Amino acid sequence: ARRFRPSYNVTPGAYLPVGTLRARAAGGEGGAEEQGPVIQCMKWGLVPSFSSKTDKPDHFRMFNARSESVKEKASFRRLIPKNRCLVAVEGFYEWKKDGSRKQPYYIHFRDERPLVFAALFDTWTNSEGETLHTFTILTTHVSTSLKWLHDRMPVILGDEDSVNAWLNNSSVKLEEITVPYEGTDLVWYPVTTAMGKTSFQGPDCIKEVKIGPSEKPISNFFTKKAAGPVKSEKASGEFAETQAFKTAKEESDDDSGENPSNKTEKIHQTSTVVKDEPVTLDPQVFYKADEGIKKEDGMLPDDPVEERDPFSIKRKI
Numbered sequence: 001a002r003r004f005r006p007s008y009n010v011t012p013g014a015y016l017p018v019g020t021l022r023a024r025a026a027g028g029e030g031g032a033e034e035q036g037p038v039i040q041c042m043k044w045g046l047v048p049s050f051s052s053k054t055d056k057p058d059h060f061r062m063f064n065a066r067s068e069s070v071k072e073k074a075s076f077r078r079l080i081p082k083n084r085c086l087v088a089v090e091g092f093y094e095w096k097k098d099g100s101r102k103q104p105y106y107i108h109f110r111d112e113r114p115l116v117f118a119a120l121f122d123t124w125t126n127s128e129g130e131t132l133h134t135f136t137i138l139t140t141h142v143s144t145s146l147k148w149l150h151d152r153m154p155v156i157l158g159d160e161d162s163v164n165a166w167l168n169n170s171s172v173k174l175e176e177i178t179v180p181y182e183g184t185d186l187v188w189y190p191v192t193t194a195m196g197k198t199s200f201q202g203p204d205c206i207k208e209v210k211i212g213p214s215e216k217p218i219s220n221f222f223t224k225k226a227a228g229p230v231k232s233e234k235a236s237g238e239f240a241e242t243q244a245f246k247t248a249k250e251e252s253d254d255d256s257g258e259n260p261s262n263k264t265e266k267i268h269q270t271s272t273v274v275k276d277e278p279v280t281l282d283p284q285v286f287y288k289a290d291e292g293i294k295k296e297d298g299m300l301p302d303d304p305v306e307e308r309d310p311f312s313i314k315r316k317i
Contacts (some may be wrong), residue, residue, distance in 0.1 A: 008205035010089075011198050012045035012063040018121065018135055020085040021167055037167075042085075046122055046136035048075045053127040057134075065120060065136045067155055067178035076136070079120040080174070084166055085135055086157070087117040091206065093195065094150050094188075104195055105149060106206050107188040118155040118166050118178065143180040149188070156181035 007014060021035045045059020062075060070076045091108030092115065109115060121135040138155040146153060155178045157163045165172040189208040194200045 007201065008203060009195055009198060009201050010044065013059040014044055015041050016044055016087060016089075016135075018042045018085045018087055018119065018133075019167075020083075020121065040133060042121055042133040042135045044087075044137075045134055046075065046120070047124045047132060047134045049122050049124050051124055053125065055126075057124070057132065059134065062136050064139050067118075067138045067140045067174070070120075070138065070178075071174070076120055079122055081169065083121050084169070085119045085121045086163065086167065087119045087135065087137055088114040089117070090114060092154060093191070094146075094153070095196075096149050102193070102196075103211060104191050104193060105188045106191045106208075107146075107186060110185045110187045115154075116157045116163060118157055138178055140178050140180050143182050143186075145182070145184070145186070146188075153180060156186075158183055 010016065017039050018041070019037060019039055022038045022040075023035055043059060044063055045057070046062040046065075047055075047057045047059070048062075051057075065073075065076050070080065090112070091106050093104050093106055095102045095104050118138045119135045120138070121133060123131060123133055125131050139152045140155050142149070142151050142153045157166055157177075158181050162177060164170070166177050190211050191206060192204065192209050195205040
């Protein structure tokens, strides 16, 4: 008991007060032994008694035991009949995974009463003759209210009946004792990620922290396009096309016998004002499009004196 001290951040390998039943001499003449509750200091992280005396204990190997398979593993199965114990704490931590981020939560009873875990203990003696008492905490599948946080949780003995059923080896089936705790008085809140370091201690470990949304606002995923340049480009295209039509129209209307090359140059100049690169639209190219239209469609004039402008408006020269 002298080695135990209160801690806000307990990890495997640390000492904790553990409750169990031990044989003790009864009063009276017979001196018969009877079992009674005792509190004993034990290390968290089971070291089986059959471990080699020269082994270096690794308390992280078996600090938890899955209650669903506890009867199948030799390290735990042989402890069920007589090596049951209770671990009382004020609360425990669980980490919520969110992509690459992890956020710890502190789980406890609303009225701050102790949480009592079902556990198994064992005794091991090393090569120097030192006896070490260690324990492992039983786990079960998570309760309905904590599914969002994790898929496992400790076996919580929430009332006196379940504590007695676990300690006194009653006829209650193990599967009935190791069910997840579904009480609504189990509450939680986020705490600092600094408690992930074993060296971080003190009341700040269980101090509630405010966490913001992990995602950026959805508006940040969309690139705002500048309306001006898009409209300008569209308008420029339309303007260039209109100017090309207009130039072709002017060429059709002009019977001055001017050199066609000069007219083409006009198109270049007009287009260059609107767009960065010139548009080479020769008059003959424009009219080639009309040559493919059938005469019976009424789109081409019968009278060679009559022509149509680019907008299909009939007129006389």
